[in-house]
Amino acid sequence: MQATGAAPETTKADITLEIAPVTVELAPNHFISTIGYNGTSPGPVLRMREGVPVTVDVTNQTDVPEFVHWHGLLIPSEVDGAEEEGTPPVPPHGRRRYQFVPKPAGTRWYHTHAMAGPDLHRSTYTGQFGFVLVESGNNPGHYDQEVFLALRDWEPFFTDQAENEDEEGQGGPQPEKPAVLDTRPNGLEVASVLFSINDKVLGAGEPIRVQQGQRVLMHLLNASAIENRRVALSGHQFHVIAMDGNPVPTPRPADVIFLGPGERVDAYVEMTQPGVWILGAPEDNVRNAGLGIVVEYANQHRQPEWVKPARISWDYTIFGGATSHPAPDQTIDLVFEKIPSGSGRFNTWLVNGKQYPREKEFVLKTGARYRLVFRNRTDDAHPLHLHRHQFELVDINGKATSGIIKDTVVVPFYGRASVDFVADQPGLTLFHCHIQQHMDFGFKALFYYA
Numbered sequence: 001m002q003a004t005g006a007a008p009e010t011t012k013a014d015i016t017l018e019i020a021p022v023t024v025e026l027a028p029n030h031f032i033s034t035i036g037y038n039g040t041s042p043g044p045v046l047r048m049r050e051g052v053p054v055t056v057d058v059t060n061q062t063d064v065p066e067f068v069h070w071h072g073l074l075i076p077s078e079v080d081g082a083e084e085e086g087t088p089p090v091p092p093h094g095r096r097r098y099q100f101v102p103k104p105a106g107t108r109w110y111h112t113h114a115m116a117g118p119d120l121h122r123s124t125y126t127g128q129f130g131f132v133l134v135e136s137g138n139n140p141g142h143y144d145q146e147v148f149l150a151l152r153d154w155e156p157f158f159t160d161q162a163e164n165e166d167e168e169g170q171g172g173p174q175p176e177k178p179a180v181l182d183t184r185p186n187g188l189e190v191a192s193v194l195f196s197i198n199d200k201v202l203g204a205g206e207p208i209r210v211q212q213g214q215r216v217l218m219h220l221l222n223a224s225a226i227e228n229r230r231v232a233l234s235g236h237q238f239h240v241i242a243m244d245g246n247p248v249p250t251p252r253p254a255d256v257i258f259l260g261p262g263e264r265v266d267a268y269v270e271m272t273q274p275g276v277w278i279l280g281a282p283e284d285n286v287r288n289a290g291l292g293i294v295v296e297y298a299n300q301h302r303q304p305e306w307v308k309p310a311r312i313s314w315d316y317t318i319f320g321g322a323t324s325h326p327a328p329d330q331t332i333d334l335v336f337e338k339i340p341s342g343s344g345r346f347n348t349w350l351v352n353g354k355q356y357p358r359e360k361e362f363v364l365k366t367g368a369r370y371r372l373v374f375r376n377r378t379d380d381a382h383p384l385h386l387h388r389h390q391f392e393l394v395d396i397n398g399k400a401t402s403g404i405i406k407d408t409v410v411v412p413f414y415g416r417a418s419v420d421f422v423a424d425q426p427g428l429t430l431f432h433c434h435i436q437q438h439m440d441f442g443f444k445a446l447f448y449y450a
């Protein structure tokens with residue numbers, strides 16, 4: 001394994017990525033200007049072979065340093081694509097070579113990992129994202145076609161009107177709700193009024209064309225910098241087979257799929273209901289603002305039909321198994337809090353009472369099994385991501401599960417979740433909320449190895 005830039009660059013790369021301004025036609029005569037990969041957004045689907053070394057040459061045609069993060073891959077800090085872990089940047093108008101051995105197999109993704117702060121034209125607010133499919137020699141299951149669907153929002157803006165209608169945890173147990181709530185006025189949050197799946201708003205692009213009797217494998221990704229999202233497919237059910245690229249112990253149907261920023265779900269759909277249907281957000285305002293795509297059966301020409309799903313609730317644990325977890329060697333409590341307007345116009349986010357940067361307080365022993373207890377004492381549902389490792393869900397708000405292996409999990413507001421992981425990837429390891437603004441204003445921590 002060679003670190004970034006260590007190989008003679010006379011050898012040809014397997015993959016080249018160019019970070020540069022792109023124009024995205026979200027709808028006829030509605031163009032937006034952003035930054036993308038190889039002239040598009042999303043960038044190309046990158047297919048890699050599990051265990052086969054890959055060389056990626058990245059050129060950066062912008063004026064700012066960039067990082068390409070390989071989300072969900074178990075690779076060294078030097079190439080993981082996070083400044084906090086010591087990955088060198090792709091310099092402005094420069095280039096850098098990433099070399100690593102992709103693993104494990106599954107639906108991963110790549111995206112920028114720069115800071116944005118108050119600049120809504122930087123980092124994950126731009127179009128720098130795409131799927132990585134790490135393929136193994138194993139049979140991935142039978143399907144007739146495969147589609148990649150990335151959920152996005154565009155033209156972000158600051159607002160003091162919090163959008164909470166989609167948050168998980170309403171009516172739930174709220175075990176971390178403080179006895180006394182902080183009622184100071186909130187800082188600005190980021191919102192959007194224009195949504196898409198891949199690069200098109202609902203109805204503007206080509207439909208997913210299917211035939212009766214087909215099984216279609218859908219790779220779903222929430223590539224938003226901002227919000228947790230749901231999608232449903234009118235007239236059909238999703239059959240969830242993997243989360244964050246990893247097969248779930250109990251594959252089963254779901255009317256709605258819930259995805260926090262950074263999360264993926266692989267699901268297949270049996271095409272047994274001829275017609276023209278809308279796959280989209282169950283919230284009318286979000287779907288009507290673009291978050292959807294048409295599914296069209298052969299020889300069907302009617303207007304796309306939307307059918308509101310019966311239930312929109314989401315529960316990770318129903319996809320889990322019943323095995324018991326090995327006892328962890330150590331339990332680490334992580335308490336998340338918000339200081340309303342703690343950074344002036346913006347909120348500040350604390351992990352165990354402190355915002356990043358912080359002391360070297362989380363030091364892991366190689367080979368040990370850790371339990372992280374996420375205590376969310378805020379009124380937002382946060383998608384929490386651990387770099388360079390995968391964790392197993394232990395419980396969500398006290399509901400136990402096992403065998404669900406993920407790299408990102410949404411902790412309900414005022415909720416609690418526990419996850420276990422084995423410290424088997426020495427090197428600096430970043431942990432953060434995948435909502436860009438939360439991460440930039442304190443919601444992150446570094447794990448060290450002893």
Ligand SMILES: [Cu+2]
Pocket residue numbers: 380381382383433434435438439443
């Ligand atoms: Cu967050």
